[in-house]
Amino acid sequence: MTSEPVVALPGNTSDLVSVLLACIRTERKGRLALVGGAVRDALLHQVNRDPHQELLDIDFVFEGSCFDLAQRLQQMLGRERLSHLQLHQNFGTAELQIDGLSIDLARARTEIYPAPGLNPLVEPGSLEKDLARRDFTVNAMAVLLQPDGRRLLMDPHGGQEHLVKRQLAFLHEGSVKDDPTRVIRAARYGARLGFRLAPEALSQLKSTLTEWPWTWRHGDPVAAVPPALGTRLRMELDLLLDQEPWPEALGLLQEWTAMPLLDPWLQCDSRLKRRLGWAVRLGLPAMAAFVAAASDPVALARRLQIPEQQQRWLEELIELRSWLLQEVISHPWAEWTALDWTQRIEAGRWSAEAVALAVLDNPPCRRSLLCWWGRWRHVVSPISARELMAEGLRPGPELGEALRQARAQLLAGMR
Known part of the structure; x- marks a missing residue:
């Protein structure tokens, strides 16, 4: 842990930190730290001169009750400044919006995986244990916010070294075994930040996939799939496809021979x-x-x-x-007209x-x-039902057939 002022965040975050610290001083319970991408990206700006990333949200970890802290913030700021507050009792977290800035507040916790790929068992813990449960060393750093205003960098896993090398390194030897969604996350960060897997991380990834330590395999009943190979994998993939440079991310997954996590065919596509x-x-x-x-x-x-x-x-x-x-394939489809194709496709519904x-x-x-x-498929009858009725056709099957025939004549002349 160092005492240098390593993080200089844009916007009104300094005021936000002051307000949070004022609440902490009132109760004198637990430590508060800034964690996650805000710390990583601020250090990237300082160390590698990367441009400042836009802060869409900020993550804080607190050694104490997030509910109590959130309620104290509400009392201190009022609804005008704290415009949104949502508590998640089951997870010990809170979502807030203060001065237009989105904040996630989580209780420091430790996680234990009962079996590979299952959801972890969560218990309250220290800041150190909270950092130890994370995915990569560059995301396992925090800025401890001291009551006297000092900001102490916590880097117990060597994240700064990997930032300089622009590498993603897992925190422990069983990271991929415990949670294979970390592989998709690695591709997301790699594509966005221009990072590569550290050699030992790539070795762990490949050896884990070769071993396949999960009880579920391709072809097994879907109901038996563990969350980290099912819904949680989809959540990471959603983020990759919706928010990241997906061509680069998918290229990394294929380069790492990691696609079998999803489907073996995708590896060679x-x-x-x-x-x-x-x-x-x-x-x-x-x-x-x-x-x-x-x-x-x-x-x-x-x-x-x-x-x-x-x-x-x-x-x-x-x-x-x-x-x-x-x-x-067995018919002369190249000679089919627009009408032929339309009738066959629409017959299949x-x-x-x-x-x-x-x-x-x-x-x-x-x-x-x-x-x-x-x-x-957008072609419609050149004559309307109203016009046909004006010519004497009554509503019913005959009218519908006349409309279909008029549309078919139009399609028959198209290629």
Whole structure:
């Protein structure tokens, strides 16, 4: 621990720290520390001259009751400055918004993993133990906020050294075994910050995946999957695809041979990044496009518990792929008109999203599928129901058939 003033945060954080310290002095209970990305990024700015990162939220850890501290803050600041307060009893945390700045306040804790990949057992602990439970050394630093205003850097795991080297190092030998979501997190940070895995971290990753210490394997029932290979893995993947430079992040996962955490096929998929690029152009959710490239998209979707609507698209995609293989490939599809394609696709009742996902497969008939998705499905009858009724047709099956025939004539002349 050093006493140098290592962190200079932008904005009104100095005032925020003063308010928090005033509350601590009142009770004289527990230590308070700034943790997480704010510390890492501030040190990156100082050590490597990286530009200041925008602070979307700030994380504090407190050796005491976060609820008591939050309530004291509310009494001190009032609702005008503390505009949002939400307490999470089960986790011992609080979310606040003070002067427009989002703050996460958590009680210092220790974690024990009862088995690889399961959720950890959590108990209150010290700041030192709280830092020891984290993912990488560069995220296991804190700035201890002293009542007298001093800011002491806590770096018990050598995070500063890895910052200088721009490396991600796990905190202990069982980090990946305990929580494989840390691998996805490594790709996120690596892509965003330009970091690489430290040699010992890469060795741990590869040896752990080779050993596969988790009770669940590919092909086992989805209900038996541990959280760190299921829903928690999806949460990290969501962040990677939604908030990070995902082409670089996916490239890192393939470089590290880490894709088998999700699906073995994804490891050797040279078109994966191109597939997701097309998904963005077509307005498809990146997660659905990613899962569609797996050996068994439906099984992976259920394992990750992606939204049910996207699971239905993937189920339709499997049917559509089968139809394309059995029906289209064996027929002169190149001579089909817009009407031929439209009638066949709409007879299958496949959603537009399922067809768009099939486009990402890059089949021989890709252009025709893309034309249906982009143009042909939007074609409507050139004559309206009101006009047909004015000509004497009554509402009912005959009117509907007349509208379909008019639309079909229009499609028959399109290519």
